[in-house]
Amino acid sequence: MSMGIAELRVQAQLSPKQLAQIAGISRATLQRLEQGHFGNLRTYERIAYALQTDLANILPEFKAPSRPTSEDLLKDLLANSGSAAPEDMPELPAGNWSPTRLTDWLLCPAKGAWSTGVFDVPSDFEWPTYERAAVGKAVHKYAESRLGGEDPNAALLTVADTTVGMDPELWLPFVEAWDASIHLTIGMPQTIEQRLEVVLGGHRITAVIDVVDENGTIRDLKTTQRLPNPISTARESLQAPIYVAAWRETTGEMASFALDYLAHHKSGIDYVQMPISVTDTDIDRVTRQLDYAADLASRPERIIPNPINKYGCTSCAFLVLCHEKFGTLTLDAPRQTVAVS
Ligand code: SF4
Numbered sequence: 001m002s003m004g005i006a007e008l009r010v011q012a013q014l015s016p017k018q019l020a021q022i023a024g025i026s027r028a029t030l031q032r033l034e035q036g037h038f039g040n041l042r043t044y045e046r047i048a049y050a051l052q053t054d055l056a057n058i059l060p061e062f063k064a065p066s067r068p069t070s071e072d073l074l075k076d077l078l079a080n081s082g083s084a085a086p087e088d089m090p091e092l093p094a095g096n097w098s099p100t101r102l103t104d105w106l107l108c109p110a111k112g113a114w115s116t117g118v119f120d121v122p123s124d125f126e127w128p129t130y131e132r133a134a135v136g137k138a139v140h141k142y143a144e145s146r147l148g149g150e151d152p153n154a155a156l157l158t159v160a161d162t163t164v165g166m167d168p169e170l171w172l173p174f175v176e177a178w179d180a181s182i183h184l185t186i187g188m189p190q191t192i193e194q195r196l197e198v199v200l201g202g203h204r205i206t207a208v209i210d211v212v213d214e215n216g217t218i219r220d221l222k223t224t225q226r227l228p229n230p231i232s233t234a235r236e237s238l239q240a241p242i243y244v245a246a247w248r249e250t251t252g253e254m255a256s257f258a259l260d261y262l263a264h265h266k267s268g269i270d271y272v273q274m275p276i277s278v279t280d281t282d283i284d285r286v287t288r289q290l291d292y293a294a295d296l297a298s299r300p301e302r303i304i305p306n307p308i309n310k311y312g313c314t315s316c317a318f319l320v321l322c323h324e325k326f327g328t329l330t331l332d333a334p335r336q337t338v339a340v341s
Pocket residue numbers: 108109110111112114305306307309312313316317318319320322328
């Protein structure tokens with residue numbers, strides 16, 4: 001039985017934290033396995049190695065298939081469709097929820113599980129770095145420095161110090177556009193780069209607000225190559241309801257919310273502001289989306305990959321991991337087609 005893990009751990013005089021560290025897995029995963037939940041074979045192998053014992057000593061009696069088919073997983077999902085109570089839901093292994101983490105879960109539950117440590121990512125996994133994200137970070141740093149009182153030259157030096165190795169031409173046009181188009185519209189900010197926490201439906205979420213302007217509007221800066229559809233952006237936004245709820249929990253006030261887009265075109269950079277109205281209905285919607293994602297996170301054996309998401313699997317960082325765990329296709333492993341008469 002899987003209780004063997006706990007017994008062997010105690011025999012080895014290791015705390016859960018120590019064993020999780022040695023095995024290179026999250027404490028939440030270890031806890032689930034010690035409670036008798038099923039894990040994947042690789043995780044058991046790591047634990048067996050860390051405990052210096054045979055794999056057979058820690059495998060559960062009725063081992064689930066290490067690579068279940070999507071049909072099996074779907075049947076399992078339907079058979080277990082009852083929701084866990086929020087108070088039963090553990091924190092994510094990676095920490096609090098955030099708009100980004102929730103987006104991952106809603107796009108594809110497997111992606112959410114990989115990115116938040118619910119599925120164990122191999123220790124040699126290379127987390128991708130995205131140039132556009134680095135540019136966005138640089139422009140945020142510049143805006144933060146300027147709003148904090150630095151003059152343009154000092155703010156440029158601050159950014160240059162944090163972007164060593166990056167071509168400045170990638171971010172310089174954006175910071176010039178920010179100074180020319182956005183800075184004055186903020187006025188005297190009420191807060192800059194403020195990290196807040198809010199609990200929605202029992203789920204703890206971190207919100208990092210760029211700036212609240214002098215009119216009390218939460219403003220979030222985005223750098224992009226192409227403007228998104230404003231209606232879809234407002235309809236799908238997780239960030240706006242979460243930030244507004246976090247601000248209300250902290251200050252007691254319901255703020256308005258707006259996205260400040262700097263869009264890079266061939267002809268230059270355009271500034272477009274997209275206000276997103278937030279009501280309690282939107283906050284309730286996000287709370288239910290959190291319930292859904294947290295419920296899956298608490299019972300990862302029910303998670304199925306969802307290649308039919310907005311962006312597909314092709315550019316997903318976890319393509320190879322999903323191939324190993326679920327047998328989904330990689331870019332270089334096409335299956336043979338079978339003619340059906
Ligand atoms: S590769 Fe596809 S199925 Fe796997 S996490 Fe990414 S989007 Fe989801």
